[in-house]
Amino acid sequence: MIKKKEDMIISKITKMRDGNGDVIKNEILGNLDMAKHARMFSTFTLNKGCSIGYHTHIKETEYYYILSGNGVVSEKDGDKEVKAGDIVITGDQESHAIRNDNEEPLVLLAIIILD
Amino acid sequence: MIKKKEDMIISKITKMRDGNGDVIKNEILGNLDMAKHARMFSTFTLNKGCSIGYHTHIKETEYYYILSGNGVVSEKDGDKEVKAGDIVITGDQESHAIRNDNEEPLVLLAIIILD
Numbered sequence: 001m002i003k004k005k006e007d008m009i010i011s012k013i014t015k016m017r018d019g020n021g022d023v024i025k026n027e028i029l030g031n032l033d034m035a036k037h038a039r040m041f042s043t044f045t046l047n048k049g050c051s052i053g054y055h056t057h058i059k060e061t062e063y064y065y066i067l068s069g070n071g072v073v074s075e076k077d078g079d080k081e082v083k084a085g086d087i088v089i090t091g092d093q094e095s096h097a098i099r100n101d102n103e104e105p106l107v108l109l110a111i112i113i114l115d
Numbered sequence: 116m117i118k119k120k121e122d123m124i125i126s127k128i129t130k131m132r133d134g135n136g137d138v139i140k141n142e143i144l145g146n147l148d149m150a151k152h153a154r155m156f157s158t159f160t161l162n163k164g165c166s167i168g169y170h171t172h173i174k175e176t177e178y179y180y181i182l183s184g185n186g187v188v189s190e191k192d193g194d195k196e197v198k199a200g201d202i203v204i205t206g207d208q209e210s211h212a213i214r215n216d217n218e219e220p221l222v223l224l225a226i227i228i229l230d
Contacts, residue, residue, distance in 0.1 A: 001209075002188060005200030028180065028202055035176040035206075035228035037152035061150040065143065065224070067182070073117060085120030087143055091150075094116075109180070113150035113228060 003033060019097065021050035028109075040112035043067065051099035057090050059115045064088040064098060069106035071098050118148060134212065136165035143224075155227035158182065166214030172205050174230045179203035179213060184221035186213050 009027040016023045029041035040062070044052065046069075054074055064073070065087045073080050073088050074097040082088060082098075090096045092115060100106035124142040131138045144156035154175070159167065161184075169189055179188070180202045188195050188203050189212040197203060197213075205211045207230060215221035 001190070001204045001206075002195050002197060003202050003204060005198070008200075029178075029204075033204055035178075036230055038228050041178070063144075063150075063156070075116070080117050082117060083120070085123075087118050089116045089118060089144075089148055091116075109224070111226065113153050115151055 001033075003028070015053075016044075016051075017053035017055045017097070019051035019053035019099070021047070023050060023052060037114045038112060039114060040110055043107055043109050046071070046098070046100040046106045046108075048100055048103055048105075052097060054095055054097035056095040057092065057112070059092055060112050061089065061091045061115070062096070062110060062112045063090075064096070065109040065111070067107040067109055069100060069104045070102050071100050071106045071108070073098050116148075118143070130168075131159075131166075132168035132170045132212070134166035134168035134214070136162070138165055138167060152229045153227060154229060155225055158222055158224050161186070161213070161215040161221040161223075163215055163218055163220075167212060169210055169212035171208065171210040172227070174207055175227050176204065176206045176230070177211070177225060177227045179205075179211070180224040180226070182222040182224055184215060184219045185217050186215050186221045186223070188213050 013023045024045040026043045139160040141158045
């Protein structure tokens with residue numbers, strides 16, 4: 001089955017996970033298309049100064065695959081730069097945040113796979 | 116944890132799933148980083164005339180999320196065009212193939228999530 005880009009739901013989330021500014025969510029898969037062991041398959045676009053706040057995952061792994069732009073990821077051991085093609089892996093009981101300090105929008109694909 | 120683009124394994128697969136030509140695989144996640152309910156998280160680049168042949172998935176769902184370029188997907192009910200931003204959803208006992216007829220490379224992200 002093919003789901004076309006123009007049939008996906010775009011929404012704006014303000015202060016996502018207590019982050020800053022707005023995040024634009026493009027829901028690639030909704031509940032109807034989602035695999036049994038997944039619960040998120042969306043892109044997020046963060047303009048300059050915007051972030052997804054620090055949060056923890058339990059009994060699941062979230063992947064942030066960076067599609068374009070640059071960002072700063074916060075993990076337990078500090079802040080790290082990421083660029084297009086990098087992936088952030090956040091497993092059971094691990095935490096992360098991500099922000100964009102640059103003019104170029106940061107676009108990432110977020111996928112959560114249940115344990 | 117962050118895995119950098121430059122640490123990913125790139126390989127060439129000839130006649131993938133009995134398709135045509137070569138497919139360039141960029142393994143984003145290997146066995147070490149893979150979630151329990153996933154078994155593939157890679158991009159594939161198909162130049163003009165190249166394809167991944169028709170094959171069936173059992174007790175898993177494969178997603179082809181199109182990152183750039185255009186392609187033709189074959190499913191049980193025929194051929195369909197896909198472009199960047201579209202997603203191909205192939206669930207339990209379903210089949211698919213994908214090919215690139217255009218000059219621009221087709222790049223897709225392939226993710227398999229186990230049932």
